[in-house]
Amino acid sequence: MALFMEAPIxxxxxxxxxxxxxxxxLQILTSITKPVVVVAIAGLYRTGKSxxxxxxxGSNSGFSLGSTVQSETKxxxxxxxPHRSKQDHILVLLDTEGLGDVEKGDPKNDSWIFALAVLLSSTFVYNSMNTINHQALEQMQYVTELTKLIKIKSSPNAAGEEESEEFVGFFPDFVWTVxxxxxxxxxxxxxxTSDQYLENALKLSKGKNPRVEVANLPRECIRKFFPKRKCFTFDRPTNDKSLLACLEDVPDRELEPSFxxxxxxxxxYIFSSAKPKTLSGGIMINGRRxxxxxxxxxxxxxxxxxPCLENAVLSLAQTENPDAVQKAAKHYVEQMALKVDFPTETLQDLLSIHTECEKEALSIFxxxxxxDENQKFQKELMQILETKKDGFICQNEEVSTEYCQAQLEYLSQSLREAISKGTFSVSGGYNLFRKEKEDIINNYHQMPRKGLKADAVLQKFLQSLAVTEDSILQTDQALTEQEKALQVEQSKREAAEKEKKLLQQQQVEMQQKMETQERSYKENINQLERKMVEERHKILQEQKMILDSKLKEQExxxxxxxxxxxxxxxxxxEGLQAKIEDAENNKFSWLPKTLDTIGNVMIHTLPGAGKFVGIQLKALASSLSE
Incomplete structure (x- = not known):
């Protein structure tokens, strides 16, 4: 789906x-994966919003301007x-139908359109005509209804005045164009300045009679909900009435220079100052979201x-987090397939690449x-990556095994043919057999890129020759019984040494797997800690911004x-100050619970080494909670 539209829809x-x-x-919007800067405009119909x-x-036409007293935009x-100055951002322009259209059957829709424009935008533009006077502010009754049309939290106790104070943390910047x-x-x-003009117009009128209170209400709401405010005044575009009726066709040179x-x-101002759309905690919003x-x-x-913002964000997380898991898992698989050159010489070679790819995948997630409540989706990703890692380990072993078996089959072909012909069933045949076998082993050791199963496959190959070798030894008349007995003992020692070497290799590999899982756990914790610290910092900054706006409003x-x-x-x-102080004093209060949660998942889903790390993790969580 094309991201750049030739015309509005x-x-x-x-x-x-x-x-x-x-x-x-909606399909066009949800196809946008880049961050969006959302500018919505609202105002009375026939005021030139479009x-x-x-x-x-960047156009004179697009959104319908209309030239009659009827509202054009429904x-x-x-x-x-494309955003003109923010690279890799999309500018989403939302033009709302004119408010106060007498032809509408249900004026309630005006309020919902207004509320949606506020909810969706990062910069909200209110457009009016002539002046910001008592009448213009009366026509802004829609802003006074926002507390009835939007909830911040789902809790029934979090309603009313206290909740409305939090709107400032979610609402867009405000621009009034006159x-x-x-x-x-x-x-x-x-x-x-035009900004001072707006602030003067928003001053409250004194008096206790109902008319004054009603007049003050939109002023109070604008000041309360939109602490960042800007105003632009515009001269008449042209004094030629005939040109006003078709403004989209009028060349710029025929418009008033001041306009x-x-x-x-x-x-x-919009291009430089309008922010990308985010949710509380700095959650980036793209077109899809x-x-x-x-x-x-x-x-x-x-x-x-x-509409409840808390519920909407949680609902969005339930659809976006599984996608984040899939994105991360896909990246891991693609990068492993790209970077792992099968077979690797050692398990550590593969595990090192795994650690690098896992770190990248976690960053994407x-x-x-x-x-991600209780790290549900992070746990899911851990399980997926563990399974994928095991798959790559198995693939690595299979490729090594198949390659080594094929090479030994090729190298031992002449030996097997000689055995079939009875070449070694003669006096002195055992030494001939041993020489052939040693040549095969030497040639096999010189072959590159056998992988980590080289010794295991060789050991199995030698075991397959053991019965034949013993038969050749026992029937060789050139050897005495004592020499045969010594040779048997030597063969047993060699076999035992090879078994010991394989066992040591397995122990090393088990240790490497355990260390890798411990690194995995630490990386999960480190990245989660960085993310949560960053999120809490952003929320703290939001709370400080809200506090600052309240202090300025109080002043x-x-x-x-x-x-x-x-x-x-x-x-x-005082409530905001207490929240901020509590957040600053308890920056890592989340850590014990998180460690315990991830410890549980490692115990229940990972193999032995992971279980051990998981138990350590839970013990650490318990000590931190005390």
């Missing part, structure tokens, strides 16, 4: 008041294009329930997995004279 259809996913658009999105796509339309802006950017005669500059400034989340959200909305409320509202924030701030 409807992603979420709004048909007769019901939201449905377009399978074709024009800005087309400009972000549902949510999507356009995926079109056909005709006012001077001044306050009390002093020039201000072109403002549009370029807006686009430049975004599509899965969207499916969960729309399915939940259609069922009459409220850690990169693509998340929310702003005090400056504006809302002492009581500022004091009401103390409980939330």
């Amino acid at each position: 409807c992603l979420v259809e709004n048909i007769d008041g019901e939201l449905k996913l377009n399978p074709k658009a 024009y800005l999105m087309n400009r972000l796509a 549902g949510i339309w999507m356009w995926c294009v 079109r056909d802006f005709t006012l001077e950017l001044k306050i009390d005669g002093c020039p201000i 072109r500059t403002q549009t370029d400034s807006f686009c430049s 975004l599509g899965k989340l969207l499916e969960t959200y729309v399915r939940t909305i259609s069922s009459g329930d409220v 850690m990169k693509h997995s998340f929310k 702003k409320l005090m400056e504006e004279g809302f002492q009581k509202k500022a004091e009401e924030m103390n409980k939330t701030i």
Whole structure:
């Protein structure tokens, strides 16, 4: 599926008041494996939202602009294009249907469209006309409904005001674009920036009557949910009314220079500042994951329930983590097949390559997995890699065995023919036999790349000749009985030495397997530790960001004279400070449980050496818990 679309496509259809996913658009989205920067735009219908999105796509046309009082965009339309400045990222543009369309039967859909735009985007653009005044803020009632339309946690106790405080950790950056802006950017005669204009418009009004409280509500919600805010004001594109009706066909040179500059400034900000879409803990979102989340959200909305971010992330993990296991296992098998040149001279040669490939496979799993509760999927990967490793060891032994047997068959062909002809059944025949046998052994030892089964196959070959050799020895009349007895003893010593050598080799190989499994365990723990430390660091940074935004909001409320509202924030701030302090003081509290979990899986799934390591692991976990 092509990632770069020539034109937008409807992603979420709004048909007769019901939201449905377009399978074709969803297939395009889920085919994107690169990280996505998601920019969604919402606003009242007929305010020029689509024009800005087309400009972000590098085009004048694409999203339908419309030229009548009817809303053109129904549902949510999507356009995926290469990101202009972030290499290996895709810019996903989402244009939502105009809010407040009087022709709609069910205004509830406006709220769901608005909520979906917030949930999906990493930068959310709200587009309005003329000015940010009381009326414009009243039309932003959709932001006040978000706490009723979105849940952070599945727990019924985690609702209401405390949960709404956590929205800031999940919500996108906020950009307010004001079109056909005709006012001077001044306050009390002093020039201000568009950002200052927005912040001034979001100041709370004083008073306790219901009208003031209603007017303040959208302001409070925007300040609470979107701590990172930006504003752009745009002059009228052209004073020629006939050109406004077909703006997508108007060459840039015919637009007002100030409008072109403002549009370029807006686009430049989005390209440089809009972040890739992530979930809490720094979970990277690509098109595939975004599509899965969207499916969960729309399915939940259609069922009459409220989307829960915690459930959506856990559901996503259940589909993504098995894929992470398969990606890692596939990489391991491919790399082993590429790097192992069968047969290897020693087991250690193969195990060294295994260790390298396993480390790479684990890194891939850690990169693509998340929310792996109790390391369920990591354990699954450990079991798969152990099985695959054993398969490669068996293959290595089989290739070595088959090769060595074939070589000995070739080298001993003349010896076997001589035995059949009775060449050695003569006086002095035993010494002739011994010489032929030694020549075969010498030639065999000189042959390269026999692999780790060289000695075992040779020993079996010599054992196959033992009866014949003894028969030739006993019938050789050139030897005395004493010489024959000495020769028998020598043959027994040689056989015993070879058996001892094979046993020592097996012991060495067993030790090598044990050491490899211990390295495997350490690598699993090290990579898991790095991942969890990194995730906890990101969550800690998110909590600090939320705390910082609350402290700034509290300070702003005090400056504006809302002492009581500022004091009401103390409980939330103290709760956040306690969470941060606890996280910093208990960075490795997860380790004993994790060690115990992985110890269990090694005891129950790995052979003897692995069981020993597993027992050690559980003992370490127990000591750390005390």
